[in-house]
Amino acid sequence: MAIAILRRLAGAAPAPAFPAIGAGMRAAADDLFLDGRLIRADSIRHARILLVAGPVREADQDDIRRLHDQMLHPRATLWWKSNPVPDFAEPATCDEDDPVAAIEAIHRALIEGARDSEPDILPNEPPNPWRGKGDYGQGGEGMMGGTPYGRPMAMTDDDLRDGLALDAYTAPFGPFLPMLPPGLKLSVTLQGDVIQTAKLLRPPSAQAEAYDGTVTALRALGRFLPILGLEAHAVRCLEAARSLSAGKPIELAKIRQFLFWSGALAAIPSGIGMVEDTDVRMRVERWLAALDESPTGGLDGSATMSPLKPARLVDLLRGREWSEAILIVNSFDTDTLISLAPVEAEDAETEGRAREDGIRMDHEGHGTHAHGATGT
Amino acid sequence: MTQVLAIMVLPLFLLAGIVAAAVLDRAVPPLVAGRSLKASFVGPITVASSRAMGQTGATEHPDTISWILAPILYFTLAAIGLSVVPFAPGVVAADLDAGIVLWGACESLTVVAVFLHGWSANSPLPLIGAYRYVAIGLPAMLLSMFVLIAAALPAQSLAVTDIVEAQRSVWNIVRQPAGFVLFLMLGLSLSLRGPFDFADPYDLAGGTTAEISGAARLTWWLARLAMLVSVSAMTATVFLGGYLGPVLPGFVWLVVKTGLVLVVLVGAGEVFARLPPDRMMNLIWLALLPLSFLMLVAVGVELLLWG
Numbered sequence: 148m149a150i151a152i153l154r155r156l157a158g159a160a161p162a163p164a165f166p167a168i169g170a171g172m173r174a175a176a177d178d179l180f181l182d183g184r185l186i187r188a189d190s191i192r193h194a195r196i197l198l199v200a201g202p203v204r205e206a207d208q209d210d211i212r213r214l215h216d217q218m219l220h221p222r223a224t225l226w227w228k229s230n231p232v233p234d235f236a237e238p239a240t241c242d243e244d245d246p247v248a249a250i251e252a253i254h255r256a257l258i259e260g261a262r263d264s265e266p267d268i269l270p271n272e273p274p275n276p277w278r279g280k281g282d283y284g285q286g287g288e289g290m291m292g293g294t295p296y297g298r299p300m301a302m303t304d305d306d307l308r309d310g311l312a313l314d315a316y317t318a319p320f321g322p323f324l325p326m327l328p329p330g331l332k333l334s335v336t337l338q339g340d341v342i343q344t345a346k347l348l349r350p351p352s353a354q355a356e357a358y359d360g361t362v363t364a365l366r367a368l369g370r371f372l373p374i375l376g377l378e379a380h381a382v383r384c385l386e387a388a389r390s391l392s393a394g395k396p397i398e399l400a401k402i403r404q405f406l407f408w409s410g411a412l413a414a415i416p417s418g419i420g421m422v423e424d425t426d427v428r429m430r431v432e433r434w435l436a437a438l439d440e441s442p443t444g445g446l447d448g449s450a451t452m453s454p455l456k457p458a459r460l461v462d463l464l465r466g467r468e469w470s471e472a473i474l475i476v477n478s479f480d481t482d483t484l485i486s487l488a489p490v491e492a493e494d495a496e497t498e499g500r501a502r503e504d505g506i507r508m509d510h511e512g513h514g515t516h517a518h519g520a521t522g523t
Numbered sequence: 524m525t526q527v528l529a530i531m532v533l534p535l536f537l538l539a540g541i542v543a544a545a546v547l548d549r550a551v552p553p554l555v556a557g558r559s560l561k562a563s564f565v566g567p568i569t570v571a572s573s574r575a576m577g578q579t580g581a582t583e584h585p586d587t588i589s590w591i592l593a594p595i596l597y598f599t600l601a602a603i604g605l606s607v608v609p610f611a612p613g614v615v616a617a618d619l620d621a622g623i624v625l626w627g628a629c630e631s632l633t634v635v636a637v638f639l640h641g642w643s644a645n646s647p648l649p650l651i652g653a654y655r656y657v658a659i660g661l662p663a664m665l666l667s668m669f670v671l672i673a674a675a676l677p678a679q680s681l682a683v684t685d686i687v688e689a690q691r692s693v694w695n696i697v698r699q700p701a702g703f704v705l706f707l708m709l710g711l712s713l714s715l716r717g718p719f720d721f722a723d724p725y726d727l728a729g730g731t732t733a734e735i736s737g738a739a740r741l742t743w744w745l746a747r748l749a750m751l752v753s754v755s756a757m758t759a760t761v762f763l764g765g766y767l768g769p770v771l772p773g774f775v776w777l778v779v780k781t782g783l784v785l786v787v788l789v790g791a792g793e794v795f796a797r798l799p800p801d802r803m804m805n806l807i808w809l810a811l812l813p814l815s816f817l818m819l820v821a822v823g824v825e826l827l828l829w830g
Contacts, residue, residue, distance in 0.1 A: 156572035159565070163573070189729040192580050192736045219578035219736045258576065318647050326726045340651045340800070373725040376717050376797035379555035386556070401557070405794075414796040469651055470799040473726040 154258055161186045162254035165194035165218070167211055168329035169201030169229060170352040173481070174366060175244075176200045178389050181382065182247050189325055191217050195257060196250055197224040199231075204330065206349055207322050208232045212268045214323055221257040221264035225250060234268045306338050307466045313338040322349055326374060326473050328481055329354075331488070333461070340469040345461040350488040354481040361399070362388050363480070364437035368406075371431065371477045374470065375414050380405055399438045406435065419467060420475035422458045422487070427478040460487040529616040532774075533605060540752030541745060542567070543782065547789040548748075555793045574744070577737035585734075586643035593640035594742040600636060601749035604629035607683045608756045611766050611773035615684060622683035623671050626757060630667060633713055633750065634660040637722050640743065641731035652730025655800050656722035660712060662807040663719070667709040669815035670702040673822045674761045687765040696762040698825075699818050703762045705811060710758060710788050714751035717792030721800055755784040 165188040166176045176198075180187040188194035191214050203211055211232050215224060224235060227246045231238035241249040256262035304315035321332035330352030336343040356363070369385035372378070383405065387397045406412075412428060412435075420427040464472045479487065545567035553559065607622035609615040619625055634657055641653025675681050677698065678689035686695075696703045712719035723730035732740055759765060759780035766773030798806065 153572050153576060156569045157576045160569035160573035189725060190733040192734055193729065193732075193740065195577070219580055221577070258573075316647065325728060337647070337651075339654060376720060376724060376795075377793075378725065379552040379793045382552070382556040382558075386558075405555075409794060409796045411796040414798045414802070416799060416802055468799060468801055470724075470726050471801075474799070 154260075158255050158258045162196060162250050163188045163194050164196040164198045164225075164250055165191045165214075165323075165325075166198045166200050167203070167207075167214060167323040168352070169199070169203050169207075170330075171355050172201030172228065173329055173354045174356055177366065177369060177385055179245075179247070181386055181389065184247055184251055187325075191323075192219060194218055195222055196253060197222070198227055198246070198250065199224065199229045200227045201229055201352075203229060203232055204349075204352065207330065210322055210332075215265070216267045216269050216271075221262075223253045223257055223262060223265055225253060236265075304338065304343070306341070307343055308341050315343060319348060322352075327476060328484055331476070331484070333464075335464075337469070342464050342467050342469065342472055345464040345472075347461055347488050350485050351481050353485065356481065359392070361437055362391050364434035365391065365402075367434050367477075367480060368431075371434075371474075372406075372411065374473050374477060375409075375411055377406075377409055377411060380409060380411075403435060403438050415474060416471060419471050420463050420478055422463070427474050430478045458487055459489070460484065463487075525614045526616065526618065529610055529614045532610050532614070533602065533616050536610065536756070536778075537602060537605060537749055537752055540755070540781065540785070541748045544748040544751050544785055544789065545571075547786060551786075551789050551793050555790075571741060571744075574736075574741040575738055579737040579739040580735045582645050582734050585645045586639075589639045589643035590735075590739070593636050593643065594739070594746045596639070597633065597636040598742070598746035598749050600629040600632050601746065601753040604750075605753040605756055608753075608760050608777075609684050609687055609765060610777055613684075614774075618684060619682065621681040623675055623681045623686070626683075627664075627668055627671065629753075630664045630709070630713060634664065636746075637715065637731060641722060644731070644734040646734050648727040648729075648733045649731045652722045652724070652727045652733075656715075656731075659719065659721045659800060659803055659807070662804070662812060663709055663712040666705055666807065666812050666815045669812075669819045670699075670705050670709075671761065673699055673702055673815075673819040676819075676822050676826055683760060686761055687767060690764040690767060694762065694764045694767075699822060701814065702818055703758070705815055706758055706762065707784075707788060707791065708811075710751070710754040710784075711792060713754050714747050714788070716747075716751070716788065718795045718797045719803075720792075720797065721803070724797065751785065751788060752781070755788060756781045758784045 161184055163186045164180075166180070168176050179185065179200075191197070195218070197211075197215055197218055199211060212234060215222075215235075224231075224238065225246065226238055226240040227249075228242055229240070231240065239249070239253060243249070253262065257264065302314060303312040306312050315336055315338050317334060317336040319332060319334045321327050322330045327333075328351040330349060332347075332349035334346040334348050336345075356366070365384045365388035369381045369388060372381040372384065380402075383402055387399070387402060390397050412431060415428040415431060417428050418426050420430075425433075460476070463475050467475065476484070542564070546564060549563065549566045603617075604626050606616040607619060607625050609618075617625065637656045637660070638653045641649040641651075641656070644650070674695045675686055677695070678685040680686065680689075708719060711717055712721075715722050721730075723732050727733060732743055735743065756777070759777060763780045763784070764776075765780070766777045768776035768779075771779075797803075
């Protein structure tokens with residue numbers, strides 16, 4: 148009886164979905180989650196439905212499988228305008244522009260037990276065998292170090308910032324972390340929350356978002372503001388962008404006013420992410436300036452979209468705290484980011500070599516679903 | 524007898540506060556986002572039911588006991604903190620001579636509860652959230668001690684009941700408005716909210732909650748709301764005269780004032796931007812802490828000269 152009531156109530160709750168966004172689907176996914184019948188899960192652990200939006204690159208297929216296995220039961224996957232990755236049994240697909248009904252149906256079926264929870268795809272085991280060589284089976288010499296199971300044991304390392312040597316920690320982040328642009332995958336060595344080194348493993352997926360003055364600025368703000376804890380303001384911006392693209396009039400003055408009082412600009416540290424003499428704060432100021440202009444005019448598209456060959460994203464992130472790094476990454480549009488993250492042979496090599504050496508804290512390389520949802 | 528009454532009222536107060544906070548949490552963000560207002564009691568209940576049904580989550584080699592205990596500790600601290608708040612004249616669950624000190628202990632142990640929650644997941648992003656919270660939480664609690672001592676000075680007592688009675692002539696919010704604002708900031712920090720949510724933010728994919736789901740996430744959510752209620756009641760008591768007020772019974776005044784602080788905290792959590800941790804540390808250590816100390820001195824001088 149109690150369970151039946153619980154199920155009825157849970158079935159009426161918004162469906163928690165985690166979007167794994169492929170090429171060209173970022174704006175559509177952003178718009179989709181403005182719908183009150185869905186909740187955009189910040190972590191795959193909070194989701195019941197994995198929504199794969201758009202085509203998945205071949206390199207990302209393994210990440211999709213891992214992401215799926217990290218989702219807790221009951222769970223399901225919906226392929227929205229996407230081709231299911233092999234190994235998914237009886238995949239549910241949806242090619243409509245608005246998949247909310249399909250997501251809701253799957254969610255309700257899961258809750259009511261009409262639909263079975265999807266089983267694991269990958270084996271739940273470490274990626275590498277235990278390679279301990281110390282006296283007590285640990286990885287390295289003495290009591291520390293080494294790479295048991297292909298994951299480095301904590302070892303202090305030199306620090307970039309203040310000389311306080313902490314345990315260096317290397318892990319891959321992306322390609323579907325919600326606060327990074329879809330497709331971007333980095334291998335990051337952290338001490339505390341300071342990035343010591345970052346390596347590009349995969350560039351962001353191309354989004355082919357046509358440049359459109361105010362709309363572009365609003366969308367950029369919608370993605371940037373949650374990092375400053377301004378989720379509601381972000382929703383306001385994304386809704387305005389959607390309305391504006393649909394040709395409806397919106398009140399831009401109100402958005403500017405709210406953002407002014409939120410202290411968003413003052414919260415951004417100056418001088419971070421400097422590319423061509425503009426830092427993160429100036430780029431955000433440019434978006435705000437674009438709200439002043441006419442919808443089609445606005446900021447100079449060519450200035451923000453020009454290829455920025457000399458700068459590299461990984462160099463901009465070095466020595467930055469995690470949240471500053473996330474601000475930097477999100478201050479660029481996808482095209483600029485791709486030009487800052489050149490696909491070089493070395494990147495693919497780095498990934499391969501890292502796997503061989505087992506030098507990475509390998510959330511990525513191992514099949515288990517019981518570890519590191521956040522890494523993917 | 525009145526103490527027994529207070530002990531019976533406390534869980535009801537906490538429960539009603541949690542429900543109110545959950546409803547506000549659903550109503551305020553759409554308001555800030557410029558959408559139509561949809562305050563409902565059913566919304567939070569469906570979400571809670573949905574969470575109650577899922578699995579709780581598991582990582583490789585988590586510190587399981589700490590993982591389970593952290594939300595319980597957090598919730599308990601909220602309840603213990605609330606126990607020093609007088610609901611009406613003489614009606615208080617823990618009428619201690621040093622009630623403010625007990626509250627201060629609950630504040631500082633909150634840092635431990637939140638840290639444990641992030642640490643025990645054995646995963647990078649929750650761990651970063653945990654460390655960050657300690658870095659910000661520590662100076663924030665330090666600051667609150669100065670603010671609370673300044674509030675206790677006019678009463679010449681560390682007992683919360685005395686602090687309320689000392690506000691019969693003038694509320695502490697008039698005496699030290701900046702202290703009130705600082706204490707609201709502490710409230711945001713204790714309940715992991717908006718500009719002070721350094722433990723569970725978006726840029727860490729939910730921070731200390733990134734690896735949990737189901738009932739574990741539900742308890743953590745409830746504990747956060749409980750702490751929000753507790754800190755709201757404490758703010759109302761220390762700065763807004765607690766149960767003092769004309770015509771209406773004291774308890775009603777406390778409820779009204781607590782509700783008001785609750786609305787302000789939930790609103791502030793949505794409206795103001797969060798500084799990156801390094802910037803926030805500088806702000807707290809270099810500006811807010813000296814400010815709170817100066818205020819303490821100012822109150823002391825005032826009492827010496829005119830008290």
